[in-house]
Amino acid sequence: MNVDWIAVDWGTTHLRLWLMAADGSVLDARHxxxxxxxxxxxxxxxALLALCEDVLGQGPxxxxxxxxxxxxxxWAEAPYTNVPCTPPDAQTALQVPTxxxxxxxxxxxxxxxxxxADVMRGEETQIKGVIATQDGFDGIACLPGTHTKWAHLSAGEIVSFQTFMTGELFALLSRQSVLRHSVAADGWDDVAFADAVDAAISRPQAIAAxxxxxxxxxxxxxxxxxxxRARLSGxxxxxxxxxxxxYWLGQQVAVIGAAASADAYQTALTAQGVPVLRLDPTEMTLAGLCAAHAELERT
Known part of the structure; x- marks a missing residue:
C-alpha cells in the first residue's frame, strides 16, 4: 500500500485514522x-503505531x-488560536517529536x-472542511453533540462561536435525575418533540417547571x-x-453531526423557517484534514 500521508481524528473515546494516497483518495480507514x-x-x-506501522515503509x-x-x-498541548481566525492550518500546527x-x-x-470565554478542539477541523468544500459559504455552522457548537463563518474565517452543553444535559437528566424513571432509553415522538421545541422557545424561563x-x-x-424522551430533547x-x-435568525445553517442529533436540530430549525444544509461529520473532518495537509505540502 503506497501511503503518502495519514489523517487522524483523535477523540476522547476513539481514535480514527485514514491512510491517504498522494491524490487525496482514502486507501484504508482504521479505528x-x-x-x-x-x-x-x-x-x-x-497507539498510533498499532494502527499504521504495517504501512510506514522507510518514512518519514x-x-x-x-x-x-x-x-x-x-499527547502534547497545541495552543489555541483566537477568533476571529481562519481554521488552524499546518503552519500553526504543533510538530511532536517521535x-x-x-x-x-x-x-x-x-x-x-x-x-x-469558549473553546473548541476538533470541531474547527470540521469547519475547515465546510469552508474547503462549500465554495463561498457565509453563514452558520451548527455542530450538534455532547457540547453543541454554533459558529459564525464569514470570508473563510471563524468570526465567533458559542458552545451549549445540551447533549450532556440530556444525558444527565435522562439517566441520573428523577426523570430517569419517566424517560425511555429509546423511541421517539415527532409531534411531542416539535411541540416541546415551540414551548421552550416561546417561554425559556419556564424550563425547570x-x-x-x-x-x-x-x-x-x-x-x-x-x-x-422526545419532549425532554425538544x-x-x-x-x-x-x-x-x-446566530441562526436570517442565516443559512450548515448542520454537521451524527444522524440522530442532526435530524433533531434540522427539524427544530426548519420549523423556525431556517434553511438547513446537512453535511456529514466524517466527510467534513477528512476534508479539513486534507486541506491542512495541502497547506503543509505548500510550505
Missing amino acids: SDRGMGALTPSDYEP VPVIVCGMAGARQG QDSRLQVHILPGVSQRSP RLFGLRAEALLDGLDGATA LLIGIELAAAKP
Whole structure:
C-alpha cells in the first residue's frame, strides 16, 4: 500500500485514522477505542503505531492530527488560536517529536474565544472542511453533540462561536435525575418533540417547571417513555435555540453531526423557517484534514 500521508481524528473515546494516497483518495480507514481518556502522553505514539506501522515503509510519513491529542491532557498541548481566525492550518500546527523516525506528527490547534470565554478542539477541523468544500459559504455552522457548537463563518474565517452543553444535559437528566424513571432509553415522538421545541422557545424561563412536568405527567397520566424522551430533547434544544437566536435568525445553517442529533436540530430549525444544509461529520473532518495537509505540502 503506497501511503503518502495519514489523517487522524483523535477523540476522547476513539481514535480514527485514514491512510491517504498522494491524490487525496482514502486507501484504508482504521479505528480503535484508544481515545484521549484512556491514554497518558507516552501512550500516544504506540497507539498510533498499532494502527499504521504495517504501512510506514522507510518514512518519514506526515501525520496530520486533529482533536483531543492536542489538549492539555493529550499527547502534547497545541495552543489555541483566537477568533476571529481562519481554521488552524499546518503552519500553526504543533510538530511532536517521535521515537519512531518514520512518523512526522503535526497536531492542529483548537480555537478559543476570550469574550464570552469558549473553546473548541476538533470541531474547527470540521469547519475547515465546510469552508474547503462549500465554495463561498457565509453563514452558520451548527455542530450538534455532547457540547453543541454554533459558529459564525464569514470570508473563510471563524468570526465567533458559542458552545451549549445540551447533549450532556440530556444525558444527565435522562439517566441520573428523577426523570430517569419517566424517560425511555429509546423511541421517539415527532409531534411531542416539535411541540416541546415551540414551548421552550416561546417561554425559556419556564424550563425547570416544564422538565418536572414530565415526571408529574408520567405519574398522573401515564406519559409514554418515548414521548417523554422526545419532549425532554425538544425542551433542551428549544432553550438552546432561544439563546442561539442571534446566530441562526436570517442565516443559512450548515448542520454537521451524527444522524440522530442532526435530524433533531434540522427539524427544530426548519420549523423556525431556517434553511438547513446537512453535511456529514466524517466527510467534513477528512476534508479539513486534507486541506491542512495541502497547506503543509505548500510550505
